[in-house]
Amino acid sequence: MIPFAGSPLDRASDKRTNIEWIEAKLHDASSLIFPMWRLEPFLLGSQKLASPGQLGLLRPGIADPLAGAGAPCIFLGLDGNTALFALDISAAANPAEQGPLAGLGYFCDARTAAQIVSMKDAAIIAQAKALIDWHQRHGFCPRCGAPTRIMDAGYRRLCSECNSEHFPRVDPVVIMLATCGDACLIGRGKQFPSGMFSALAGFMEPGETIEEAVKRELMEEASVKVSEVRYYATQPWPFPSSLMIGCFAKADSREARVDDNELAEVRWLERGVARAIIAGEQRDGIRLPPPIAIAHHLIRTWAVGES
Numbered sequence: 001m002i003p004f005a006g007s008p009l010d011r012a013s014d015k016r017t018n019i020e021w022i023e024a025k026l027h028d029a030s031s032l033i034f035p036m037w038r039l040e041p042f043l044l045g046s047q048k049l050a051s052p053g054q055l056g057l058l059r060p061g062i063a064d065p066l067a068g069a070g071a072p073c074i075f076l077g078l079d080g081n082t083a084l085f086a087l088d089i090s091a092a093a094n095p096a097e098q099g100p101l102a103g104l105g106y107f108c109d110a111r112t113a114a115q116i117v118s119m120k121d122a123a124i125i126a127q128a129k130a131l132i133d134w135h136q137r138h139g140f141c142p143r144c145g146a147p148t149r150i151m152d153a154g155y156r157r158l159c160s161e162c163n164s165e166h167f168p169r170v171d172p173v174v175i176m177l178a179t180c181g182d183a184c185l186i187g188r189g190k191q192f193p194s195g196m197f198s199a200l201a202g203f204m205e206p207g208e209t210i211e212e213a214v215k216r217e218l219m220e221e222a223s224v225k226v227s228e229v230r231y232y233a234t235q236p237w238p239f240p241s242s243l244m245i246g247c248f249a250k251a252d253s254r255e256a257r258v259d260d261n262e263l264a265e266v267r268w269l270e271r272g273v274a275r276a277i278i279a280g281e282q283r284d285g286i287r288l289p290p291p292i293a294i295a296h297h298l299i300r301t302w303a304v305g306e307s
């Protein structure tokens, strides 16, 4: 399983436009509210970053005093009969230290949180964070500049002037492991820590298929020509709203030339070396991405021969 995927919730999208149902659930004592503060999820407990971490799900009303007027409260879905909502409490000054949440838990960045909570809870974080982030950045209409307001329990915004509708965005990114014989292509981004390599990746462009984007990115970043592109898996990546589309690609040769506008370095990694690094051994000072990243799963799947 890939982190941020595999949500346990039934999104019950048919309920979003049912205002009475949503209102009733918002005040139903069995419902749960998941506060996020400045895009950081709330986790229970006093021991910061204790593993396993637990989502800070609260009974309705507790966090309300912390939310500003019009703060997004988003219906995430149903867990059995229990409705889950995400509430943006960014208006609060320091909610872990003062107010109704003081002493109950703490806030931490979503990437760190996802690595200490269960896979199911990480998927809930992904949904909540991507949606709240979108609302925070879409308070005004891109057509006419007038304020927009939240609709459909958080899945639509409507312009108050021109009535245009705006929907939460998902930005597709291709991330691909090019292979040639028993080696795969890895690259080091300019901002990466020393020795850290990953699969190559890039945003898809309008008017492009996944296969075309994979071929273009490999050519642009590494001058590597690929003939065959194969889908592997996708991963929601809520930083802020990407969908990572993992692929394998067969390269025609092991020639590669880094585009130094994009990357610091590219190199071919032998399968045996990749396997050793994933098993925790030190080889050539190379580090590969941790399991939170789909790149880790692409490389591991190929290295252990499952691809």
Ligand SMILES: [Zn+2]
Residues within 6 Å of the ligand: 141, 142, 143, 144, 145, 146, 159, 160, 161, 162, 163, 164
């Ligand atoms: Zn407008």
